[in-house]
Amino acid sequence: xxxIIYSKYxxxxxxxxxxxxxxxxxxxxxxxGETERAVRYLLSQKMLGLDTETRPSFKKGQQHKVSLLxxxxxxxxxxxxxxxIGLTDSIIKLLEDKTxxxxxxxxxxxxxxxxKLGDFTPGLFIDIQDHVREIxxxxxxxxxxxxxxxxxxxxxxxxxxxWEADILSDRxxxxxxxxxxxxxxxxxxxxxxxxxxxxxxxEPEKHETDLSETR
Numbered sequence: 001x002x003x004i005i006y007s008k009y010x011x012x013x014x015x016x017x018x019x020x021x022x023x024x025x026x027x028x029x030x031x032x033g034e035t036e037r038a039v040r041y042l043l044s045q046k047m048l049g050l051d052t053e054t055r056p057s058f059k060k061g062q063q064h065k066v067s068l069l070x071x072x073x074x075x076x077x078x079x080x081x082x083x084x085i086g087l088t089d090s091i092i093k094l095l096e097d098k099t100x101x102x103x104x105x106x107x108x109x110x111x112x113x114x115x116k117l118g119d120f121t122p123g124l125f126i127d128i129q130d131h132v133r134e135i136x137x138x139x140x141x142x143x144x145x146x147x148x149x150x151x152x153x154x155x156x157x158x159x160x161x162x163w164e165a166d167i168l169s170d171r172x173x174x175x176x177x178x179x180x181x182x183x184x185x186x187x188x189x190x191x192x193x194x195x196x197x198x199x200x201x202x203e204p205e206k207h208e209t210d211l212s213e214t215r
Contacts, residue, residue, distance in 0.1 A: 002198050002199050002200045003149075003193065003198060003199040003200070004199070004200050004202060005135070005136075005137065005148055005149060005193075005199050005200070005201055005202070006137075006148055006201070006202045006204075007136050007137060007138050007201055007202065007203050007204060008138050008139055008204050009139050009144045009145075009147055009148040011144065013147065014143060014144070014147045014153050015153070017147055017151060017152050017153040018151075018152055018153065019152065019153050019154075019155055020146065020150065020152035020153060020154050020178065020182070021155075021174055021178050022072070022077060022174060022177040022178040022181045022182075024072075024073075024074070024075035024076050024077060024177070024181070025075065025076045025077070026076075026077050026079065026173050026174070026177045027076065027077070027078050027079065028079045028081065028168065028173070029078055029079060029080045029081060029085070030081055030084050030085065031085065032085060032088050032090070035080060035085055035088050035090045035091060036088075036090045038071075038078045038080070038090075039090040039091065039093060039094045040090075041076075042071055042073070042078065042094060042100070043093075043094065043097055043099070043100055045073050045100060046100065046101065047073075047100070047101045047102075047103065047184055047187075047188075048071050048072065048073060048100060048101070048102045048103065048184070049071070049072040049102075049103050049104070049180040049181050049182065049183035049184040049185075049187075050069070050070065050071050050072075050102050050103065050104045050107065050110070050125075050180055050183065051069075051070050051104060051105070051110065051176070051179040051180045051183065052066045052068060052069050052070070052110045052113055052114065053066070053067055053068040053070070053163040053176055054066045054067055054068075054113060054163060055067050055083075055162055055163045055164045056159075056160045056161075056162075064164070065082075065083070065113070065116055065117060066082055066110075066113040066114060066116070066117065067081070067082060067083045067163035067164050068080065068081060068082060068083075068163050068168075068176060069082055069091065069114070070176045070177060070179065070180040071094070071102075071180060072177060072180035072181040072183075072184065073184075074181075074184065077176075077177035077180055077181060079168070079173060079176055079177070081168075082117060083163075083164050086117060086118070087114065087117040087118035087120070092118065092120045095114065095120050095122060095123060096120050096121055096122065096123045097123040097124065098123040098124045099124065100124065101124055101126060102123070102124060102125050102126070103125075103126045103127075103128065103183045103184055103186075103187045104125065104126075104127060104128070104183055105127065105128045105129060105140075105142050105145075105183055105186070106127065106129055106140070107125055107126075107127040107128075107129075108127060111125075126187060128145070128183060128186050128187055128190065131187070131190050131194075132145065132190065134190075134194055135190065135193050135194055135199065135201070136201040137201075142154060142179060142182060142183075142186075143156055145186055146182055146185075146186060149186060149189050149190075149193075150185070150189070154178060154179070154182060155175065156175075157171070157175070158171050158172050158175035158176075159175070161175075
């Protein structure tokens with residue numbers, strides 16, 4: 001039976017879904033030495049999911065630099081606290097690497113933020129947003145895409161928390177790790193659906209009709 005996906009996913013449905021959360025190891029990186037060891041491990045992997053977090057600004061005209069770079073494998077996520085260590089040579093090596101596939105969402109924006117910390121030439125990166133339309137999906141947000149493809153909710157409650165706090169809370173750590181790890185899952189599923197064509201795409205009008213019939 002083909003997987004049912006929607007060209008546009010109704011946001012109201014997301015609140016009813018079970019919550020998804022990264023269940024692997026989370027390692028916070030605070031020193032250049034830790035960074036070097038983490039990057040060495042990451043560059044031995046086949047695929048990585050990446051994301052960044054920035055301290056939110058609530059004052060007009062105020063803008064903070066990117067605070068966190070999270071890089072995940074299938075079972076381990078490293079949280080590089082850039083507000084402590086900056087863009088080290090090891091991190092630049094990771095970002096410039098052309099051998100390991102690195103997947104992000106709206107990654108072009110993340111790269112622009114990272115470039116404000118230092119110069120580097122981006123290596124092998126895949127932006128999920130460049131591929132979702134290939135199977136007819138119009139949504140671009142991580143939360144909607146994950147709900148659409150996996151029927152689970154990724155919580156965004158920590159998005160506007162203080163990413164420059166002295167110590168990240170457990171909720172912040174799991175939020176950051178989940179976003180990076182989810183990029184791997186989304187990309188793999190998009191590739192599978194494109195290769196197998198094992199899905200049925202529901203257009204907005206049909207989706208809206210289904211909703212009205214269940215109310």
